Amino acid sequence: MVMNMRNILKRVFLLAMGGMSIPAHSQLNEQPLLLDYNREAVEESAAEPGSLLWPDIIGDTQFTYTREQSHSDLNPQGIELDRTTLRVQWGRSLGSHFFIKYDGKSLLYFFSDLQAENARRSQLHRHKTREFYLQTNWGKTSIDLGKQIVIWGESGLSSVTDEISPRSLEDSIYTSRDQRRVGQDLIKIDHFSDFGKLSLVVIPHPAVDIGPVPMNVDENLGTEFAMRWKNSFWKGDFSVIAADLIDNQPVNAWRDDGSGRSVVPEYHRFQMLGMTAKLGLGAVSPSLEAVYKKGVSFSAVSQFFPQMLGTNIGNSSEDYMGYPINDRGYTNKDTFEAAMSLNYSLDEKQSMFLGFSTRHIIGGVADIDETRSDRNNLNLSYSGKYLRELISLSYNFRYQFEDEISLHLLRNSYSLTDNLFVNMNLYMLKTANAELSSRIDQTSLLLGMEYSF
Numbered sequence: 001m002v003m004n005m006r007n008i009l010k011r012v013f014l015l016a017m018g019g020m021s022i023p024a025h026s027q028l029n030e031q032p033l034l035l036d037y038n039r040e041a042v043e044e045s046a047a048e049p050g051s052l053l054w055p056d057i058i059g060d061t062q063f064t065y066t067r068e069q070s071h072s073d074l075n076p077q078g079i080e081l082d083r084t085t086l087r088v089q090w091g092r093s094l095g096s097h098f099f100i101k102y103d104g105k106s107l108l109y110f111f112s113d114l115q116a117e118n119a120r121r122s123q124l125h126r127h128k129t130r131e132f133y134l135q136t137n138w139g140k141t142s143i144d145l146g147k148q149i150v151i152w153g154e155s156g157l158s159s160v161t162d163e164i165s166p167r168s169l170e171d172s173i174y175t176s177r178d179q180r181r182v183g184q185d186l187i188k189i190d191h192f193s194d195f196g197k198l199s200l201v202v203i204p205h206p207a208v209d210i211g212p213v214p215m216n217v218d219e220n221l222g223t224e225f226a227m228r229w230k231n232s233f234w235k236g237d238f239s240v241i242a243a244d245l246i247d248n249q250p251v252n253a254w255r256d257d258g259s260g261r262s263v264v265p266e267y268h269r270f271q272m273l274g275m276t277a278k279l280g281l282g283a284v285s286p287s288l289e290a291v292y293k294k295g296v297s298f299s300a301v302s303q304f305f306p307q308m309l310g311t312n313i314g315n316s317s318e319d320y321m322g323y324p325i326n327d328r329g330y331t332n333k334d335t336f337e338a339a340m341s342l343n344y345s346l347d348e349k350q351s352m353f354l355g356f357s358t359r360h361i362i363g364g365v366a367d368i369d370e371t372r373s374d375r376n377n378l379n380l381s382y383s384g385k386y387l388r389e390l391i392s393l394s395y396n397f398r399y400q401f402e403d404e405i406s407l408h409l410l411r412n413s414y415s416l417t418d419n420l421f422v423n424m425n426l427y428m429l430k431t432a433n434a435e436l437s438s439r440i441d442q443t444s445l446l447l448g449m450e451y452s453f
Helices: 002-019 039-045 114-118 434-440
Strands: 061-072 079-094 098-109 124-138 141-148 184-193 196-203 224-233 236-246 251-256 261-266 269-279 284-299 330-345 350-362 374-386 391-400 405-417 420-431 442-452
Touching: 079 114, 114 124, 251 284, 251 330, 420 434
Parallel strands: none
Antiparallel strands: 061 079, 061 442, 079 098, 098 124, 124 141, 141 184, 184 196, 196 224, 224 236, 236 269, 251 261, 269 284, 284 330, 330 350, 350 374, 374 391, 391 405, 405 420, 420 442
8 A cells, every 4th residue: 555655656746747748839938949940840841951950040049037936735835936047048050060059047946945945055056958069960961969858759748759868857747848858968860861861869878867856876877779760751750769778767676785685776778669650631730659668677566565664674585465575676577658649720829639648567567566557648738829919828637547646737828028928827736546635636826937038
């Protein structure tokens, strides 16, 4: 029961943080990056790759100042977020074959912000670099070198195939999917031909997800490799992805130091083979992605019971409390995951989104810390612009079937000028599990102002 509650809490957190992310069309306050010219979109539409590196906006610099404060009925002090952010986006061409891009932000957390509270500081300052890389183009081949974010998913839901870039889980439901992505140092090579686009990604020192309480990862996790082939067909795109990666989430493993075993978090490797497809059929845009993952590590079913009951298990491998004890503390399983979505544009100002994702653990869950082999999620959303496009409004509903957890998000943005916005977002997280409702059920209000110059 205790382990089941721990797993449900983890799934609630992942649900809120991106297990079912808001589609891009309903992220009201994410204006297209002035300098991020959307490499994927440009690459797909360009007849020749030489045109994708040199948009007219190269050399511009954009600053975005944001002030945010949130109030939650779950927090005894009421306030969870209280911060200002200055984001800098800069890019410049260097000659005829090189382009350099920077995207970073400085954050100032005030004393009532959870980040400052956790650090026990009256004010806390942090700087985060999302991307800083050099891109070069020679003929039909481009090479990107430096800190980057790689996005390979299509459905706009969970990270079924979008496993390259880790995410920051520090601010629960308040941070958008795009802003949760974490850059990492890597080499990305793209080659264009008549048979499509072939991409290779090499990550010598992979980064991992940043949790609510960041952990120090001092071990060398090994090099990650990923390859994708993508081509256009009929009215859409199709791609195949193969990768050898480090799981962005740790698994709790047992280590023996001679005097007994201890539980420590470890990051393990897995392999994946997946496909994505997306069609553009006028006002309707369906997408599909599916992936087979081999060797994903899951915590063993009984590893926490001895510690929680105050029992020293030493080096024993006997059964305990009726559960099989795994000497490693974890078990590797293969999984199959899929996501389907449908985006429908009602007109130029309104759109609707429907998505479904599923995960199946092959071989059952009797020996791992999971209660079900299948997990299914639903996502519904609507976005529109009103009052001569001065007001942007969206509603998003996410639902996890097995644990009956729902999340409602209502977002509103009012444009005072072309570059000044006032935002108000309402979040409602609910569960039908009476045992967890006092710890999960919450209503939060986020107020913000955003100014770009």
